[in-house]
Amino acid sequence: MAESVKLTIPSDSKYLCLVRKVLHHLLLERQLSEEAAQRLILCVDEACSNIIKYSYAGCPDLPIEISFSLADDSFQAKIRDYGKQCDSRKIKPRPLDKIEPGGLGTYFMNEIMDEVSYCTDRETGTLLTMCKHLKNELTSS
Amino acid sequence: MAESVKLTIPSDSKYLCLVRKVLHHLLLERQLSEEAAQRLILCVDEACSNIIKYSYAGCPDLPIEISFSLADDSFQAKIRDYGKQCDSRKIKPRPLDKIEPGGLGTYFMNEIMDEVSYCTDRETGTLLTMCKHLKNELTSS
Amino acid sequence: MSIEFQSNESGNGTATLVITGDIDMSTSTLVRTHLTDLFKKKQKAIVVDLAKVSYIDSSGIATLVEGLQWSHNNNTKFRLTNLTPMVKDVFEIARLLTVFEVYDSQEEALEGI
Amino acid sequence: MSIEFQSNESGNGTATLVITGDIDMSTSTLVRTHLTDLFKKKQKAIVVDLAKVSYIDSSGIATLVEGLQWSHNNNTKFRLTNLTPMVKDVFEIARLLTVFEVYDSQEEALEGI
Ligand SMILES: Nc1ncnc2c1ncn2[C@@H]1O[C@H](COP(=O)(O)OP(=O)(O)O)[C@@H](O)[C@H]1O
Ligand SMILES: Nc1ncnc2c1ncn2[C@@H]1O[C@H](COP(=O)(O)OP(=O)(O)O)[C@@H](O)[C@H]1O
Numbered sequence: 001m002a003e004s005v006k007l008t009i010p011s012d013s014k015y016l017c018l019v020r021k022v023l024h025h026l027l028l029e030r031q032l033s034e035e036a037a038q039r040l041i042l043c044v045d046e047a048c049s050n051i052i053k054y055s056y057a058g059c060p061d062l063p064i065e066i067s068f069s070l071a072d073d074s075f076q077a078k079i080r081d082y083g084k085q086c087d088s089r090k091i092k093p094r095p096l097d098k099i100e101p102g103g104l105g106t107y108f109m110n111e112i113m114d115e116v117s118y119c120t121d122r123e124t125g126t127l128l129t130m131c132k133h134l135k136n137e138l139t140s141s
Numbered sequence: 142m143a144e145s146v147k148l149t150i151p152s153d154s155k156y157l158c159l160v161r162k163v164l165h166h167l168l169l170e171r172q173l174s175e176e177a178a179q180r181l182i183l184c185v186d187e188a189c190s191n192i193i194k195y196s197y198a199g200c201p202d203l204p205i206e207i208s209f210s211l212a213d214d215s216f217q218a219k220i221r222d223y224g225k226q227c228d229s230r231k232i233k234p235r236p237l238d239k240i241e242p243g244g245l246g247t248y249f250m251n252e253i254m255d256e257v258s259y260c261t262d263r264e265t266g267t268l269l270t271m272c273k274h275l276k277n278e279l280t281s282s
Numbered sequence: 283m284s285i286e287f288q289s290n291e292s293g294n295g296t297a298t299l300v301i302t303g304d305i306d307m308s309t310s311t312l313v314r315t316h317l318t319d320l321f322k323k324k325q326k327a328i329v330v331d332l333a334k335v336s337y338i339d340s341s342g343i344a345t346l347v348e349g350l351q352w353s354h355n356n357n358t359k360f361r362l363t364n365l366t367p368m369v370k371d372v373f374e375i376a377r378l379l380t381v382f383e384v385y386d387s388q389e390e391a392l393e394g395i
Numbered sequence: 396m397s398i399e400f401q402s403n404e405s406g407n408g409t410a411t412l413v414i415t416g417d418i419d420m421s422t423s424t425l426v427r428t429h430l431t432d433l434f435k436k437k438q439k440a441i442v443v444d445l446a447k448v449s450y451i452d453s454s455g456i457a458t459l460v461e462g463l464q465w466s467h468n469n470n471t472k473f474r475l476t477n478l479t480p481m482v483k484d485v486f487e488i489a490r491l492l493t494v495f496e497v498y499d500s501q502e503e504a505l506e507g508i
Contacts, residue, residue, distance in 0.1 A: 003151045003153070003202060004149075004151070005148070005149065005150055005151070005156070005159070006147070006148070006149035007146070007147070007148050007149075007163075008145075008146065008147035008148075009146055010144045010145070010146070012144070013419065013420040013421035014170075014421050015146070016419050016420060016421060017166075017417055017419065017421075018146070018163065018166050018167070020417075020419075020450065021162065021163075021166060022148075022159065022162075022163060025158075025159050025162060026159070029155075034480070034481075035480065035481075035484060038450070038481045038484065039484070039488075041450075042452060042485065045419060045420075045452050046452060046453055049419070049420040049452065049453075049454065052420065053420075061144060096489070096490055099460060099463075099491075099494055100460060100464070101456075101457030101458070101460045101461050101464075102453075102457050104453035104456055104457065104489055105452070105453040105454075107453075107489070108453060108485075108488060108489070111488055112488070154306070154307040154308035155308050157306050157307060157308060158304055158306065158308075161304075161306075161337065175367070175368075176367065176368070176371060179337070179368045179371065180371070180375075182337075183339060183372065186306060186307075186339050187339060187340055190306070190307040190339065190340075190341065193307065194307075237376065237377055240347060240350070240378070240381055241347060241351070242343075242344030242345070242347045242348050242351075243340075243344050245340035245343055245344065245376055246339070246340040246341075248340075248376070249340060249372075249375060249376070252375055253375070
């Protein structure tokens, strides 16, 4: 059974470490290994960073709503903003063989998560859903 | 200017330490002294415990919505449940001169906070608002 | 939140209970169980070491108040040691610091028993 | 989140930058500033010690990739040491572990410069 914890932060990058702390707490309570936990944390952090940079274009006091659901064998994060929508096909990583800064955030999300989907089917903003199956990520089972 | 962080947890006492961790993070970021922070944390923890015990009568998967607002000189916590309402006049501490277990949670809240008010003026549940002026609680000013 | 207990019973009828972790609504019933176990053994004295308890709420205080009441009924000494600043502050706000026998170390708490 | 920097410039043209804290969107610009400062000084080699960085995100990686590019343009050696498991894992996912010169200690990173 999935229990969910919700966290809403202002769109200021100084709150990213709070998001990481909350998720770290929840994942370690669920016996996830530190490595698996850090990867999921990275994805959520990248998603929030992108909202701050692109959807809210740097405005620091708009809401980012995050919900974490942890079931026995899966993790889901839903991240909602109320900022600029964009064509989700334009949100994409750069090819890795070009060594240059940028374009890595969405690459990490796609590489680590089993599902990453953007939904703009609403009046404002975007709902990003990321899922990960956890079968082999648990330290104890 | 008050920025607010919201946290929603299921009504299971195992999440109380997450609430404490989040609030501790926010208060120490704001340069509150450890002692002042711990007192505010105690009040929020007691309020959530009472919701778990009384409003939700032990049912562990109903939502407790907490919002923290920190301004330069004040702290406000709003705690919302959707459980049993009760006459807020019945919510009261026991006299301290009788040494016995129980009745201390609301005593702490009233003793530490500058304002504690219960509002049941809604269809279900209760909104508890607690405020504290922070003039002398900052480690640096 | 996890809480841990380590209890140590000496030959001369004293027991020490070292608690590690936060004492809140989710853990205070475990504290209660450990205390009742020790009281059942009819010790002369029970010392609760709180050095590693950095948080206590009203349910934790209530549990220790119960311990105090049992100690009166059982003619057992019930002493607290090593209160961290937060725990001490909560006892003070509740005006219970003088109601309990509070010591700075296990050694002092065990003296003259 | 707070981040701290400690930089140490030796007489022989090498500089070490020790970073303490998480490198994320809120702190990577500070990392960038410290790196540009060191590059301006035309060092022979810059060693970045990441022993106390337990978290890095794509903005941190991007900053280090920039450092690497500056090092090519300036003919400066640019080396990383003491990657924590999380940081190492992120470099691996990004397939950058072999692109950078990565060492296990400051001593090894400074050898033969
Ligand atoms: N929330 C978002 N809203 C709008 N565009 C986005 C969003 N997230 C990502 N993008 C687009 O996708 C690109 C790739 O993002 P990312 O991989 O995180 O790298 P970076 O942000 O470093 O460019 C961004 O440059 C941006 O154009
Ligand atoms: N959220 C609540 N809903 C209903 N009743 C409450 C609530 N909070 C407190 N009360 C009432 O107020 C009394 C005092 O609460 P408190 O001081 O926390 O002590 P305790 O819970 O140990 O009895 C409780 O016994 C209960 O009757």
